[in-house]
Amino acid sequence: MARGIASGRASGPLLISHIPISFLSGVDPLTGEIVESGHPLRGRIVAGCVFAFPHGKGSTVGSYVMYALKMNGRAPAAIINTEAEPIVAVGAIIAGIPMVDRPDIPLARMREGVNVTVDGSTGEIEYEGLLEEN
Amino acid sequence: MRLDPEDQAILQGEEGETRQRMMEILIALGKVFGAEELIPISSAQVSGASYKTIGEWGLRWLQSINARVAVPTILNPIGMPREGWEEHGIHREFAEKQLAILEAYRRMGVKLECTCTPYYIHSIGYGDHIAWAESSAVIYANSVIGARTNREGGPSALAAAIIGKTPFYGLHMIEKRTPVLTIEIDGNKAIDRNEDIFGALGYIAGRKAGNSVPIFTGIKPNRDQLKSMGAAMAATGAVGLFHVDGITPESRIFKYRVDALERITIEAKEVEELFRSMDVDAVAIGCPHCSEDELLHIERLMGGKSVKKPLYIFASRHVIDKSRRVVERIRKAGGFVIADTCMVVSPMLERYRTIMVNSGKALAYVPDMCGSMARLGSLEDCIREAIG
Numbered sequence: 240m241a242r243g244i245a246s247g248r249a250s251g252p253l254l255i256s257h258i259p260i261s262f263l264s265g266v267d268p269l270t271g272e273i274v275e276s277g278h279p280l281r282g283r284i285v286a287g288c289v290f291a292f293p294h295g296k297g298s299t300v301g302s303y304v305m306y307a308l309k310m311n312g313r314a315p316a317a318i319i320n321t322e323a324e325p326i327v328a329v330g331a332i333i334a335g336i337p338m339v340d341r342p343d344i345p346l347a348r349m350r351e352g353v354n355v356t357v358d359g360s361t362g363e364i365e366y367e368g369l370l371e372e373n
Numbered sequence: 374m375r376l377d378p379e380d381q382a383i384l385q386g387e388e389g390e391t392r393q394r395m396m397e398i399l400i401a402l403g404k405v406f407g408a409e410e411l412i413p414i415s416s417a418q419v420s421g422a423s424y425k426t427i428g429e430w431g432l433r434w435l436q437s438i439n440a441r442v443a444v445p446t447i448l449n450p451i452g453m454p455r456e457g458w459e460e461h462g463i464h465r466e467f468a469e470k471q472l473a474i475l476e477a478y479r480r481m482g483v484k485l486e487c488t489c490t491p492y493y494i495h496s497i498g499y500g501d502h503i504a505w506a507e508s509s510a511v512i513y514a515n516s517v518i519g520a521r522t523n524r525e526g527g528p529s530a531l532a533a534a535i536i537g538k539t540p541f542y543g544l545h546m547i548e549k550r551t552p553v554l555t556i557e558i559d560g561n562k563a564i565d566r567n568e569d570i571f572g573a574l575g576y577i578a579g580r581k582a583g584n585s586v587p588i589f590t591g592i593k594p595n596r597d598q599l600k601s602m603g604a605a606m607a608a609t610g611a612v613g614l615f616h617v618d619g620i621t622p623e624s625r626i627f628k629y630r631v632d633a634l635e636r637i638t639i640e641a642k643e644v645e646e647l648f649r650s651m652d653v654d655a656v657a658i659g660c661p662h663c664s665e666d667e668l669l670h671i672e673r674l675m676g677g678k679s680v681k682k683p684l685y686i687f688a689s690r691h692v693i694d695k696s697r698r699v700v701e702r703i704r705k706a707g708g709f710v711i712a713d714t715c716m717v718v719s720p721m722l723e724r725y726r727t728i729m730v731n732s733g734k735a736l737a738y739v740p741d742m743c744g745s746m747a748r749l750g751s752l753e754d755c756i757r758e759a760i761g
Contacts, residue, residue: 300426300431306433323401328402332401335394
């Protein structure tokens, strides 16, 4: 379970960043590639993934970058944040990306690549197989 | 969060997708900041109006919005004056995108006043709940008028404008408006001598106050000086409200016990050190946008002399219209009096190497936003520099 932030339901493989993300200048709006220099996920693609990260950071213009990703068909399928903040919450809503925060399983214990379904209206997170690391 | 049946219906999508999304934004922010309900607002001011800031995707999002605002709403400054932009080196492509942004807002019923001084246009009063976005307007409304607003973002202010409500948290709550920090100034004489020192004082105080609510003691700024001081504090810090003991409305009503608070001292010398001498190639006034009094003061200081260095003066369309004769005289002397935009959000001033300003906020933003150096001076010094 988690808390619903942006409505809608979507599935995808889990991609986890253990540090915050800035969408403005951190993610390429045309390709969905993480381009922030020094970021551990640099070069990975957010498109179609259930993207889990602690929270957003950086400029509020990041909300519009999330909208751009969606319009270009390169947005994450859904977002899981440890704690929502306005930039990503607003971006998810205007882009129509389902989003939840405060998941009952912490990010540190989630397994990357597991197929996850997020329901941003009810706050439910469903997963195939084991979500948690043993 | 508690929602009334009407809000619930909007959230279910019964009034269309745009209003549903806008309601979702308000509720999401309510969750983020721990609000339990939405409260009605009487005025909104929306940022994210300059093409320089929001770019192509911001424009496309605005064009996708299919709803009208529910309360009087105006805009933050845009990237150019609506008329005569050609004379100021604005490219046609930029101008077309900027005008498309305005058209998107016009369709929503937003009044096309683009200013950081909405308080000269919307008559708001003590205790009014509003949703404003521009940081200097927010701090003025909260501190000088005693209205109540958080520092909104572009989409959240627009959501509040369309729904007519905002989540009840932060500076909307009276208990969050009590000062927690006293700021006193050592060596007040310097401040009495120079009326333009308040922008510089705000510049330093903002760095020390962070996002807290400070109360100043021992100073007596007027409204325009409070405006300058607050704008600078909101630029160098995240201050959304300040009090001045015995001057601002809440300090007179609640008579805060300033002695019991944490106390910091600003040396007058620290403030004066911001006024450095250097060669400048343009002068810019009106950050925040000038009041009618300030325009009159500028015209008097010019004394009919022609400008020798480019002099830019920014104000809202509304204030310029009300000051028509004063503005005509400034323009006749070669000064630019410009509406809709400002030195921070427009590419207009990027061609100058050093710009002289009388604003602590401009001192903080001009270097990054225009790529120019900024020199701080009093209004008198600025005009003297311009008329040579």
